[in-house]
Amino acid sequence: MSQSPKNDPDKVDETARVDEYSVAGDGLSPTATAVDLLSHEHTDPVLDAKMRLVNNAIDEIGFTGFQWKMFVLSGFGYAVDSLILLVQYIIVTQVALEFHPSFPNGLTIAAFSGLLVGAIFWGLSADIIGRRIAFNGSLLICSIFCIICGAAVNWLMLCSFLALSCFGGGGNLVLDMAVFLEYLPSKHQWLLTAMAAWWGVGQLITGFFAWAFLSNFSCIDPDVDPTAPPCTRANNMGWRYLFFSCGALVFVLSILRITVISLPETPKYLIGRGEDAQVVKTLQMIADKYKRPCSLTVDRLEDCGVVGSAHAKGRGVSSEIWVHIRGLYATKRMGLSTTLIWFSWMCIGLAYPLYNVFLPIFLASVGAKTGTTSAYIQWRNYAIVNVVGVFGPIPAGFLCATRIGRRGTMVIGALSTMAFLFGFTTVRTVNENLGFNCAVYFCINIYYGTLYAYTPEVLPSAHRGTGNGIALGLNRVAGILSAVVASVAGNKATAVPIYVCAALYIVMAAVALALPFEPYGRRSS
Template sequence: MATIDDGKKVAEEGGGDVERAYAEDEIDVQKGDILSLEHTDPVLNAKMHLVNNAIDEIGFTRYQWKLFVLNGFGYAVDSLILLIQSIISGQAVLEFHPGYTAGLTIAAYVGMLVGALFWGLTADIIGRKFAFNVSLLLCSIFAIVAGSSPNWIVLGLFVCLSAFGGGGNLVLDTAVFLEYLPSKDQWLLTLMAAWWGIGQLIAGFFAWAFIPNFSCQDPEVFPDAEPCTYDNNKGWRYVWFASGALVFVMSILRITVIRLKETPKFLIGEGKDEQCVETLQSIAKKYNRPCSLTLDQMQACNELAVTERRPSVAHSKSRFSFGEVGVHLKGLYSTKRIGISTSLIWFSWLLIGLAYPLYNVFLPQYLSSRGADFGETSPYITWRNYTLVNFSGIWGPVLAGYMCATKLGRKYTMVIGAMITMAFFFAYTQVRTAVQNVVFTCIINFCLNIYYGTLYAYTPEVLPSAHRGTGNGIAIGWNRIMGILSAVIATVADTSTPVPIYICAALYIVMALVAVLFPFEPYGHRSS
């Protein structure tokens, strides 16, 4: 397997520029590139090393802060759209009387599944920039239209299309932010998952504001209630209108606040060394930072290609073909350790894809049923509690970000988060009062986001840059598939009982064990 040392050997035999590229490497900050010993492509590996050095040399600027916020919008929108459909589902069912009440959940997860795969693949084929600029705009348009739906089928269609637009953001947001981050600041990728909780909180606020005040009553709870119609049940429509309008504003801010440049690491995979250097130099110049990377250094790395005298490009002959997909899939299994890592990551996403919706997406029904047990039938109290639970979810990734920056690293942050979540899941089944109900749901949402937020960050960190979008998209795709399955399970099972809680607890035990087995630890290393 070719490594940096192989590059030095080639340089000593006649490639002096490559030797100097490494020998004069003063920006290494004693951190190795996480996949440096795994790459089968010495050219790509050498260039990645130089780009990482350049990014470390430039350091953290306002450009990264802008990306933290604008990419965070994608996190928020993903959770917002996912939870909005579960929030409004009950009232829409009262109005439309569908034959299959879990249809919206399936529609949302199908849209997010297709979105994750589509935007993930296009991110590796045509770049990160296009999806960054377009995905939220599509999501907002269909979210607004969903509020005007005349029947259940049309509502399901636009929920699906809105989810398609938003579903690719988790693939792109982490990749774009990571590929501009200095190595010492990579823990911020975990912290960015706090935006997921902000999206949940916004969903809770919209529900709290509109559902209790502009909704019809459930005849099963209030026998004297009037039939639900368009005129007396507009609350769920207002939730969609407000959500869509907010996402539209976010999409405009993405285009106007920052003119996103294609990420340097994607440009390397394209063989566009000159554009890569220009991008980094322009950022350094704008924020008055040093950047010693030159085009000569990048092109000197091509001498490592002993068998081929050309820059390395991570693509097939035809970009839009099954061969192109095959190149990226093969890249995710280019070595044994990378293959094991990829498989375990996908398995982790599959597990949490079942655990998360069983708890969080169906939490409104469970809270409502438990509230009824405690004598709380007020929709206002139900949605107030739901908002408090979502607020608590913001702070899990904040703690996770701190933990990831310590010697615990990403792996053991996930282990601790999963095990604590499991303990509180089991404890939650013993809740007997209204106050305990709210407190335990808040704690659980806080703890599970320690694991979830870290997994979101860990996934792109250990995937090869040239295939990051594909690997991340498939990972989140497994998550969405299990979300669809969870809707089917919820139809058969009773989500007002503790059974889904027990299932979630058991799944978190397995997640903790898988995290221990991950072959890579990003702490102290730089993403490739």
């Protein structure tokens, strides 16, 4: 007598193997071919079969108000990640005038260290204990310590609390991408790229706050005006107001995440845990609320068999982590994809900060008049640049939805950024500086936004948090390295670092072409 599929993990429901799934209405078109991206990698046939059924159900339900809410709530994480990172960049000069630190780049290292630990911690925990806890809690942690930063009385205290704030913020992008993607119909996966526009919104908010506070409540640098009084807390409250306002905003956003939507655990995580009934309950709840069809049943999932690859057999944390890392290298193509993605994150993590550090030094050395003694104009221009940066991911999202695909869009973003970086070396005036800055921010956000979206799309769902966390962690390591390089190099006026940054974007374009998976026309597994 032959075994039933339910008892034999090697025999799965053949209906789950059908590549074509026709859905009327808001899902796939009647002739669409819905092929799961990693379905032919032959890792766990039971997990693959169940994932196809879940993808079919999500496509059947289609895009609803639930996904719109998730687009906004997940976007908060993008905005906060850029907000908290940029705050430390723009306040460091004023803080140094007040505290006189022996190592000014310590603030940058503290921020990136917190982001590094946060990315690894929240990324691993997302695959071990689920997405929901980190999604709801990371922003709250970030906001509390951000507010405390504004009350710091010395450099060490500020660095410590900034690291803790960034620890909470470091988990946002890991979870935001995964959570939104795992509820997203395949027809709308391009929205994951467009969602990176929220990154620019965070920069924009920071720029406007800086314009309001730093231009009006900052002490004067004695190097600029020798008659200026000593810099004290009383005449240098601008950077503190910036932390207070940003922290309060993030706190409000963290509360909205909890109150606007009671986020259930994502179905694709639950599949890996073997909680088939809860998967159906979650999807049916969304379908019922928005009056959409959902034909998925518990019996269909259970008939596929038992998933055996998503988690470790034992209870040890180390064995669980190893299962998720090994899962990212389950096949040669998946291993190559994972390695190239992580390498891309390291490259952008090194190139972007170095450009910000060395470009002003080089321009000053060749006599460029790019600076201004007016704090108002300085922060106004900063806001303008970030307004332009908001729109970079929008054309990226549309390009990703064409045959150019994710890889082609990354190539376009990287090469255009490289071209403007080379062109930046010819800048000699304030207006030219503003124009090229706008162009670079716009183009770099095309690449960044697409890389953010591509990363979770090509990672297997059972190990998505781990892969995301390590990718962002390596990005933070590169950021720390850039701060060390800046400290060692000092104020050396040379074009070499600029050309190195531009060359890194050429490398990133080449890596994008070499990536083995193209998500265009495929569903995330």
